[in-house]
Amino acid sequence: MWYSITMLKAYRYRLYPTEEQAVFLNRQFGSVRYVHNWALALATTTYQTQGQGITRFQLDKRLTALKQELPWLGEVASQPLQQALVHLDKAFTRFFREKKGYPHFHSKRGKQSATYPQGVKIHWENDVIYLPKAGWIRTVFSRRFVGTVKTVTVSRAPSGKFFASVLVEDENQVPDAVPETGERAVGGDLGLHDFMVLSTGEKYRHPQWLERELYRLKILQRRLAKTTKGSKNRAKLRRQIARLHERVANRRQDFLHKLSTDLVRRFDTICIEDLNVAGMVGNHALARRIAQSGWAEFRRQLEYKATWSGKHVRVIGRFAPSSRLCPCGYYNRLLTLADRQWDCPDCGRHHDRDILAANNIKRFAFAKHLTGRDTPGEPGECPLVDERRKP
Ligand SMILES: [Zn+2]
Structure with missing residues (x-):
């Protein structure tokens, strides 16, 4: 046991x-x-x-x-x-x-x-x-x-x-690993809009303070650039920036630990996408960098906590933008980053793009687990993108 x-x-x-x-x-x-x-x-x-x-x-x-x-x-x-x-x-x-x-x-x-x-x-x-x-x-x-x-x-x-x-x-x-049934499984979509959206519909916002601290960081860095090398003021600003970095890191760690512990406790299998997520154009480089390192750390925590409690983490590659694919098989090619919601013209389903993505991640992760392939081939279970349906 x-x-x-x-x-x-x-x-x-x-x-x-x-x-x-x-x-x-x-x-x-x-x-x-x-x-x-x-x-x-x-x-x-x-x-x-x-x-x-x-x-x-x-x-x-x-x-x-x-x-x-x-x-x-x-x-x-x-x-x-x-x-x-x-x-x-x-x-x-x-x-x-x-x-x-x-x-x-x-x-x-x-x-x-x-x-x-x-x-x-x-x-x-x-x-x-x-x-x-x-x-x-x-x-x-x-x-x-x-x-x-x-x-x-x-x-x-x-x-x-x-x-x-x-x-x-x-x-x-x-403990021995628990069997994977799919019932106690969850898909999670990591993003810049929300830190994570679950297939259950729950949304975890980025911590409120993060944006404020990033803004402060930007100001301090701008001020630092204007100081002269070797000056007292420069050294002081350096220390302030270092302290701020430290505070952000500590609080972020706290947030990630709470979330990863919570997920491992509630679910047997947690499905996420590979973290080299593209499609984040137009976002500030600093915010993106910080979010990315947060996801990497989050995945690390999820994986070790899952191992300790006999749970599973399944990671899939980013083979298709999962926010575009309706379970009926319709593929929304026209979806832009600004569209948070959309309606499927084929089956009439209403989608929140992130919740849809989380559900697709869960489906694909399980299909990959069963078939060993990144692109699932079960038409009824996980329909493939139908070329003819693309507008
Ligand atoms: Zn549909």
Whole structure:
């Protein structure tokens, strides 16, 4: 009935270091960055002169020598420095094997971090985390976890806030998947007009605050563009923008979690479209980007939550604009983005375009599940587009 799987889960906590600890953490980040850039330069030269990369083993040995030369590297915790080499090694592997981009140098400007593979201690009752050489740092454990800690990554966001991200390996009991009947299935149409419209007719609006925050963001960015490089005002605006980004991200995450949890609880199968949705011309680029990243995150949440509770997520490709196809087989070629509703001239059905799309997504997802094809071939169940009927 139940089987167990190991899962990696990340828990993120805000850290409240003392001023002294903050100074130390910044030095730790600086040392990690230094080692990363040093190793990247070394690997690049080796590659250019000898035609081959440098091994982890060689890098480890060189790091030991480097620490003799630069005593200040010995004043911070050493594990994050070694971990920087592990990360770089992985980046090179991705570059060579998966043809991903060449690893790049880390700048003072970007996100600063240090990863501890071990040596971190947690004291739940006192709300403190121990980091080697930095000591016990105050935090607030919003939620506890069970399982084995794999790594702890401490970082400073551009807003200046410190965080600890704890990667935990947890053995979980997962129920057997429930059978798919179609009765407890739902289709969902993701869009810019509403975040999601369900085949049941329910509509989930984009959070009210989103537009307001985006507007504020635009204003701040415009102001930033007018400041001079290196000025105090520019730095201040940067921080404000970073804080706003953070707030938007947190609240959005909240919204997505609520919705995905709710759907997985209510339905056995959730059908959605692939998220590279076209047909969003005329919308502001920023809004589109944010919506798109929201959908990707939403799908990720849906999928893992479904797995945990033995439910299903079915994703179909975007093979036909689903808001145009009436269940009777009529295909509305003239539908524009501005038309929210339409009437089928063949069968007289009245359609809300998004609810229709959600229902079609559900039908097609099930047909794909049964036939293994993206275009369903069951005339009675899912009629194909009839060429002759196109106006
Ligand atoms: Zn019709």
